[in-house]
Amino acid sequence: MALISVKRLPKQQIRVMFDRAKQMEKEGRNIIHLEIGRPDFDTPEHIVEAAVEALRAGKHHYCPNAGIPELRQAVSQRYAEEYQLNYDPATEVLITNGVAEGVFLAINALLDPGDQVLIPDPRWVNYEPDALINFVEPISYSLYEDNGYQPDPDEIAEKLTPRSRMLILASPSNPTGGVISPEIMEKIAALAVQKDLIVVSDEIYEKIIYPPAQHTCAGVLEGLHERTIILNGFSKYYSMTGWRLGFTLAPQKLLEPMLRYHQYMITSTNTFAQWGAVKALTSDQSPSIAMRDEFQKRRDFVYKAVNRIPGFCCTRPAGAFYLFPSVQQTGLSGIQMATLLLEKAGVATVAGEYFGYKGAGHIRISYANSLDNLKMAVEKIEEVMTDLSLE
Numbered sequence: 001m002a003l004i005s006v007k008r009l010p011k012q013q014i015r016v017m018f019d020r021a022k023q024m025e026k027e028g029r030n031i032i033h034l035e036i037g038r039p040d041f042d043t044p045e046h047i048v049e050a051a052v053e054a055l056r057a058g059k060h061h062y063c064p065n066a067g068i069p070e071l072r073q074a075v076s077q078r079y080a081e082e083y084q085l086n087y088d089p090a091t092e093v094l095i096t097n098g099v100a101e102g103v104f105l106a107i108n109a110l111l112d113p114g115d116q117v118l119i120p121d122p123r124w125v126n127y128e129p130d131a132l133i134n135f136v137e138p139i140s141y142s143l144y145e146d147n148g149y150q151p152d153p154d155e156i157a158e159k160l161t162p163r164s165r166m167l168i169l170a171s172p173s174n175p176t177g178g179v180i181s182p183e184i185m186e187k188i189a190a191l192a193v194q195k196d197l198i199v200v201s202d203e204i205y206e207k208i209i210y211p212p213a214q215h216t217c218a219g220v221l222e223g224l225h226e227r228t229i230i231l232n233g234f235s236k237y238y239s240m241t242g243w244r245l246g247f248t249l250a251p252q253k254l255l256e257p258m259l260r261y262h263q264y265m266i267t268s269t270n271t272f273a274q275w276g277a278v279k280a281l282t283s284d285q286s287p288s289i290a291m292r293d294e295f296q297k298r299r300d301f302v303y304k305a306v307n308r309i310p311g312f313c314c315t316r317p318a319g320a321f322y323l324f325p326s327v328q329q330t331g332l333s334g335i336q337m338a339t340l341l342l343e344k345a346g347v348a349t350v351a352g353e354y355f356g357y358k359g360a361g362h363i364r365i366s367y368a369n370s371l372d373n374l375k376m377a378v379e380k381i382e383e384v385m386t387d388l389s390l391e
């Protein structure tokens with residue numbers, strides 16, 4: 001995509017598909033929603049209770065710009081316990097309006113127009129527009145499907161120029177479900193150190209990962225701590241998408257410009273919601289573990305079932321809750337396939353083209369929906385594909 005003005009940024013296509021599916025529902029169609037990336041579970045009750053209690057206890061007011069100290073402390077403690085990483089809760093943790101804000105801040109507060117940011121392809125839909133908004137040039141590096149959607153560190157090295165300032169990593173990945181292997185993470189870390197890059201590691205699906213795959217937190221890799229911004233949040237693992245809460249961990253020199261941008265744009269995130277997030281981090285994790293287990297069952301089902309549909313094929317996702325099948329053998333583009341499935345099967349998916357050049361000829365299926373709905377969706381897709389082959 002060429003550098004363009006904010007006024008001409010395209011609409012976010014996942015939302016376009018969602019709105020279209022919702023409109024069809026209003027018109028009386030039954031739609032199975034596999035387009036939107038949000039867990040179909042409600043937020044666990046004890047988290048909701050904590051936020052309600054906070055409201056009743058008068059937590060109605062502005063909080064510090066970076067977030068309530070208790071939440072920053074809980075975030076810092078989790079990283080200390082889990083990864084032995086030290087982030088000062090007073091200066092190195094920022095509570096954001098979702099990871100979406102964290103990505104935006106990292107690119108916009110730390111880069112200047114004309115700088116380059118390396119982004120994966122396929123990728124989550126915000127990275128590229130977030131760069132273009134600030135006239136930062138996004139440079140894509142490929143994720144290779146035949147290798148479980150791993151990046152190639154040599155290719156990343158080849159794409160670097162004197163204007164390259166930042167590298168975005170996303171593992172587990174949306175839309176592919178790929179998890180970057182520890183060996184490749186180490187090679188990328190060495191490259192980032194050698195070329196003096198800021199690393200932004202979007203780890204929102206950190207805990208939605210299926211054994212034997214393992215998560216590698218970028219902050220633990222040699223030489224990365226001082227140059228890395230870790231982005232994580234509550235939307236997925238705690239099913240808190242509507243609460244709009246994420247967090248950023250980074251050394252003070254990187255976090256401070258982000259905090260300043262955040263002060264003018266957001267002021268601070270919702271105070272009582274943050275009390276719910278404190279509860280999420282510091283209490284019983286079993287509801288989230290149960291959700292993860294359920295996603296794994298669905299992954300196993302949908303991966304096998306979709307691979308059986310003529311013309312569809314995909315690698316087994318190791319994390320997140322997306323399947324990213326190629327539909328190239330059907331002769332249709334991802335856009336044509338997603339449109340066909342919505343109109344003829346009543347199954348909403350998202351065309352792979354919207355996730356980057358490498359997404360062409362794919363569709364993204366979010367399996368954050370019940371097993372019954374997933375079974376029904378696969379049957380409906382099979383019917384449409386059979387009709388298509390008979391035409």
Ligand SMILES: Cc1ncc(COP(=O)(O)O)c(C=O)c1O
Nearest residue numbers: 037098099100124174233235246
């Ligand atoms: C890879 C990735 N990063 C960030 C986000 C944004 O999440 P949040 O709800 O925390 O803004 C999403 C949401 O789908 C995502 O898939």
